[in-house]
Amino acid sequence: xxxxxxxxxxxxxxxxxxxxxxxxxxxxxxxxxxxxxxxxxxxxxxxxxxxxxxxxxxxxxxxxxxxxxxxxxxxxxxxxxxxxxxxxxxxxxxxxxxxxxxxxxxxxxxxxxxxxxxxxxxxxxxxxxxxxxxxxxxxxxxxxxxxxxxxxxxxxxxxxxxxxxxxxxxxxxxxxxxxxxxxxxxxxxxxxxxxxxxxxxxxxxxxxxxxxxxxxxxxxxxxxxxxxxxxxxxxxxxxxxxxxxxxxxxxxxxxxxxxxxxxxxxxxxxxxxxxxxxxxxxxxxxxxxxxxxxxxxxxxxxxxxxxxxxxxxxxxxxxxxxxxxxxxxxxxxxxxxxxxxxxxxxxx
Numbered sequence: 001x002x003x004x005x006x007x008x009x010x011x012x013x014x015x016x017x018x019x020x021x022x023x024x025x026x027x028x029x030x031x032x033x034x035x036x037x038x039x040x041x042x043x044x045x046x047x048x049x050x051x052x053x054x055x056x057x058x059x060x061x062x063x064x065x066x067x068x069x070x071x072x073x074x075x076x077x078x079x080x081x082x083x084x085x086x087x088x089x090x091x092x093x094x095x096x097x098x099x100x101x102x103x104x105x106x107x108x109x110x111x112x113x114x115x116x117x118x119x120x121x122x123x124x125x126x127x128x129x130x131x132x133x134x135x136x137x138x139x140x141x142x143x144x145x146x147x148x149x150x151x152x153x154x155x156x157x158x159x160x161x162x163x164x165x166x167x168x169x170x171x172x173x174x175x176x177x178x179x180x181x182x183x184x185x186x187x188x189x190x191x192x193x194x195x196x197x198x199x200x201x202x203x204x205x206x207x208x209x210x211x212x213x214x215x216x217x218x219x220x221x222x223x224x225x226x227x228x229x230x231x232x233x234x235x236x237x238x239x240x241x242x243x244x245x246x247x248x249x250x251x252x253x254x255x256x257x258x259x260x261x262x263x264x265x266x267x268x269x270x271x272x273x274x275x276x277x278x279x280x281x282x283x284x285x286x287x288x289x290x291x292x293x294x295x296x297x298x299x300x301x302x303x304x305x306x307x308x309x310x311x312x313x314x315x316x317x318x319x320x321x322x323x324x325x326x327x328x329x330x331x332x333x334x335x336x337x338x339x340x341x342x343x344x345x346x347x348x
Contacts, residue, residue, distance in 0.1 A: 002228040002251075002277060004263045007036035007243070008220050010066070010076065010116060010145065010198030016041035018202050022052045022061070025216055029059050032220035035233060036060040036243055040076050040116075042068045043094045053240065060239050066116060067091070067106060072099035073120065073133030075141065076198075078244045079111040100135050107140045112248050115144040116198055117151050119180055125159050136187065142248045143194030146184055146341060147176040149223045150200040150214075166213065170222065170258055175338030185307035188327040188344050192281060194250035195343050197225045226262060227252045228277065250279030250343035259334045264296040267330045267342045278343040289347060291328060293318040299332040299339060322347075 012018030013025055018041065029037045039047055039061065047053070048063035055061075065077045094102050106113045120132030133144075153172050157165055165172055187193040199219050227246035233239050246252050255262035269276045271289045276282055282289060293301050295316045302312040305326040311318060322328075325347045332340035 002230060002266075003232065004226050004228055004265075005035040005233050005243070006224045006226045006257065006261075006263060007034050007038065007060075008032075008199055008201075008223075009038040009064075009196060009225055009247075010040050010148065011037055011201045011216070012041055012066075013039060013047065015039075015044055015046050016066075020216065022047055026056050026059060026061060028216035029220050030057065031217050034059060034220055034224070036062060036227075036239075037220075038062045038064050038076075038078070038243075040064045040066040042066050043091045045079070045091075055235055055239070058234070060233065060243065062240055062243060065091070067094045067099075067102040067113075069097055069099050069102055069131075070095050071131060072097075072102075073118070073131050073135075074116050075099065075103055075106065075133075076114040076116050076145070077106040077111045078114075078247065079106075079109065080241050080244050081110050099131075099133060100138060103135075103138060103140045112244060113141045114194070114196055114247070115141050117148055117200065118144050118183070119177060121151055121154065123154060123157065128154070136183070139191065141193075143196055143250065144180075144184060144187075145198040146180060146195035147223055147254050148198040148200050149173070149219060150202075152176075152223075169214065173222070173256060173338070175256075176254075176341060181341075182307055185304075185327060185329075188329075188346065189306060192250060192279065192346060194247060194252070194279065195254060195341065196247055196252065197223045197254040199223065222256060222258045223254065224257050224262075225252050225254055226265070251277060253278060253330075253340055253342040255340045256338060259337060259339050260297045262296065262340050264294075265332070265340050265342075266292075266294045267345070268292055269328070269345050276345050278345060281346040281348055283348045285323075285347060288321045288323045290321045291319065291345070293330050295332060295340075297334065299334050302331045302333075304329050304331065 053063040311320040329344040330342040
C-alpha cells in the first residue's frame with residue numbers, strides 16, 4: 001500500500017518577492033501539518049546554497065526555482081543534484097531568455113521542469129501581466145501546474161469586489177480552469193504529463209488593514225499536492241529524491257484540503273496480477289482493466305477518459321471496468337465544490 005504525504009508547492013520567500021524569511025515559511029508549514037514544502041523563488045537556487053534544503057524537524061524543505069523570463073512563460077525547476085560551480089545558483093540570465101531556452105537550460109543541467117500558471121494572467125488594475133506558455137510541442141517539461149490557488153482566486157477579482165474577496169478568499173476558489181484541464185488531457189494522449197498544484201504564495205500587506213492578504217499558514221491549509229510513496233518519508237536520506245520523483249512521474253494528486261483532508265484518497269487499476277497507480281502507463285493490454293477509486297469522505301466521484309466523464313457515483317468508492325485505451329483520471333467534488341484531481345493512469 002502506498003503511503004500518502006501532503007505538501008505545498010510554488011512558494012516565494014525574501015530571496016525574491018515573497019518578503020518573508022524561510023524560517024517563517026517553515027513554521028507556518030509545520031503549524032499547518034504539512035510533510036513537505038517546495039520553495040520556488042524567481043531565478044535563484046540561493047536558498048539551497050544557504051543550507052535551507054533538507055529536514056527541519058518533521059518538515060522536509062525542497063528548494064526549487066521559478067525560471068521567470070520577463071516576456072515569456074514561466075517554469076518551476078526542481079534539481080536534486082548538488083549545486084557545483086554555482087550552477088544556476090543565481091540565474092538572473094533567465095530574465096532575458098525565452099521560455100524555450102530556459103527549459104532547455106534546466107533540462108541540460110539535469111533538472112526537472114513543470115510549467116507554472118500555463119495560461120498566463122492579465123489583471124491590469126493590479127499590475128499583473130503573466131505570459132502564457134506557448135511551446136507545447138517541447139517534450140522537455142515533466143508536468144504542468146493544473147491548479148494554482150492565487151490564480152484561481154484572482155480570476156474574477158476586480159477593484160469593485162476586492163474587499164469581498166479579501167474577507168472571503170476561499171469562497172472564490174472554483175477549481176482548475178476547464179481550458180487548462182482540456183489542454184492537459186490532450187497532452188496526456190501523446191505522452192505522460194504530470195499535474196501538480198501551486199500556491200504562488202507571496203506575502204502581501206494591504207494598506208489600512210491589520211493582516212496581510214494571505215498568511216502562509218492559511219494558504220498551506222488550502223490547495224496541496226499529495227505524493228504517494230512506497231516507503232516512509234520520515235528523515236529518509238532519499239526523501240528529496242522520492243518527493244521530486246513522485247511529482248515527475250505523476251504519482252500524486254491535487255486536493256483542496258480546506259474542504260476536507262484528502263489523505264487516503266486512492267485511484268488505482270488492476271488487470272490480472274498487475275496493479276497500476278496514478279502516473280503509470282499500461283501498454284498492450286489484452287484483458288479489461290479494472291479501475292477502483294476510494295475516498296476517505298463522501299464525495300461525488302467522476303472517472304474521466306480523455307477528458308470526458310466515463311462513470312460517476314456519489315459515495316466513498318467507484319469501480320469500473322474497461323477495455324478501451326485512453327487517459328483515465330479522477331475528479332471528486334464535495335457539496336458541489338472542487339476537491340480532488342488525480343493524475344491519470346494511461347492505457348496505451
